[in-house]
Amino acid sequence: MDKHYVGSEIGQLRSVMLHRPNLSLKRLTPSNCQELLFDDVLSVERAGEEHDVFANTLRGEGVEVLLLTDLLTQTLDVIDAKAWLLETQISDYRLGPAFASDIRGWLADMPHRELARHLSGGLTYAEIPTYIQNMVVDTHEATDFIMKPLPNHLFTRDTSCWIYNGVSINPMAKAARQRETNNLRAIYRWHPAFTDGNFIKYYGDDNINYDHATLEGGDVLVIGRGAVLIGLSERTTPQGVEFLAESLFKHQQATRVIAVELPKHRSCMHLDTVMTHIDIDTFSVYPEVVRKDAQCWTLTPDGKGGIKRHQEPNLLHAIEQALGIDQVRLITTGGDAFEAEREQWNDANNVLTVRPGVVIGYERNIWTNEKYDKAGITVLPIPGDELGRGRGGARCMSCPLERDGI
Numbered sequence: 001m002d003k004h005y006v007g008s009e010i011g012q013l014r015s016v017m018l019h020r021p022n023l024s025l026k027r028l029t030p031s032n033c034q035e036l037l038f039d040d041v042l043s044v045e046r047a048g049e050e051h052d053v054f055a056n057t058l059r060g061e062g063v064e065v066l067l068l069t070d071l072l073t074q075t076l077d078v079i080d081a082k083a084w085l086l087e088t089q090i091s092d093y094r095l096g097p098a099f100a101s102d103i104r105g106w107l108a109d110m111p112h113r114e115l116a117r118h119l120s121g122g123l124t125y126a127e128i129p130t131y132i133q134n135m136v137v138d139t140h141e142a143t144d145f146i147m148k149p150l151p152n153h154l155f156t157r158d159t160s161c162w163i164y165n166g167v168s169i170n171p172m173a174k175a176a177r178q179r180e181t182n183n184l185r186a187i188y189r190w191h192p193a194f195t196d197g198n199f200i201k202y203y204g205d206d207n208i209n210y211d212h213a214t215l216e217g218g219d220v221l222v223i224g225r226g227a228v229l230i231g232l233s234e235r236t237t238p239q240g241v242e243f244l245a246e247s248l249f250k251h252q253q254a255t256r257v258i259a260v261e262l263p264k265h266r267s268c269m270h271l272d273t274v275m276t277h278i279d280i281d282t283f284s285v286y287p288e289v290v291r292k293d294a295q296c297w298t299l300t301p302d303g304k305g306g307i308k309r310h311q312e313p314n315l316l317h318a319i320e321q322a323l324g325i326d327q328v329r330l331i332t333t334g335g336d337a338f339e340a341e342r343e344q345w346n347d348a349n350n351v352l353t354v355r356p357g358v359v360i361g362y363e364r365n366i367w368t369n370e371k372y373d374k375a376g377i378t379v380l381p382i383p384g385d386e387l388g389r390g391r392g393g394a395r396c397m398s399c400p401l402e403r404d405g406i
């Protein structure tokens with residue numbers, strides 16, 4: 001990978017970061033899966049196989065696939081990175097100074113791949129050596145977590161997202177996902193692929209309390225031509241968008257941000273669960289949620305380092321203006337009202353565009369896929385019966401690192 005640049009949602013995709021989940025999924029149980037933002041427990045084997053099909057489909061299209069566990073393993077080879085990750089993910093305040101120091105010491109001696117596995121897969125009290133003794137240990141069960149698993153690393157789209165010549169390292173809204181961001185902070189700070197510093201970090205690089213200014217990449221659509229479309233969702237707040245927009249303008253990477261309000265529901269937790277960009281003038285949408293009269297604003301630089309805000313009467317016109325096109329074409333979720341609701345829930349609209357008019361999507365969404373086909377959009381189908389239980393499709397499961405503009 002030589003260039004970190006994402007110029008659009010639909011231009012030729014060249015490089016992506018994925019995460020093939022394993023250990024974290026083995027820890028999912030009926031009693032903890034809701035808290036960990038999964039709707040069910042998964043067959044770990046099958047999920048891994050489905051993920052391999054996804055990765056191989058991308059490779060078959062000439063896209064470079066980088067895996068998060070590899071990146072994290074290589075990052076741990078950097079002494080400062082390893083020290084920072086251990087301090088941050090195993091903090092004194094979480095475990096108490098004595099126990100934290102024992103755990104860090106033990107983890108530090110582990111092979112880096114194994115340590116990387118625990119950084120995403122978590123660590124239980126049963127897994128630590130018996131010589132580590134402490135009041136904290138005495139007061140916990142063997143199956144309690146010292147480090148909770150991060151199964152949602154699967155959705156690499158959310159934790160960090162590239163926008164033109166830079167990346168936002170996102171302060172996540174849900175407690176279950178907040179520690180993911182530290183793994184990404186370390187990768188972007190220390191992994192040799194990123195140390196050339198030839199890109200901008202817009203937001204979220206510091207491990208501090210971002211309070212209500214949260215942002216997740218599933219809400220961020222880099223629609224191209226200097227514009228960015230962002231959902232104000234269950235996860236991304238106006239406060240978070242303001243920070244990102246200010247930084248995009250300051251670094252002259254975008255000339256406008258369109259912010260659209262979404263209902264705060266799990267079924268549409270991010271904008272990309274109801275809307276994705278699949279060809280220059282074409283979007284896939286779930287019409288029950290993406291309405292042209294949704295509350296919507298265009299943000300532009302005010303010339304003094306701040307933001308000018310203009311309320312838009314019509315979301316679609318705002319997009320047409322930003323892209324300089326006459327009329328957007330919408331492909332809506334397929335089937336009758338029941339089928340459409342079921343397919344949206346299974347990420348029929350959450351497709352990953354590989355190049356204009358060619359998308360990767362779950363094969364199970366037959367009604368919507370048929371509509372794509374009739375509209376001249378090619379669907380490269382992947383299985384998703386297991387992966388889909390995490391509530392995410394091909395777009396959420398990928399973080400583009402390099403993609404052409406339009």
Ligand SMILES: NC(=[NH2+])NCCC[C@H](N)C(=O)O
Pocket residue numbers: 036037038152155157158177217218219269270272273350390391392393395396
């Ligand atoms: N960009 C997306 N739509 N991501 C889906 C994330 C799903 C994940 N289980 C969560 O609740 O956070």
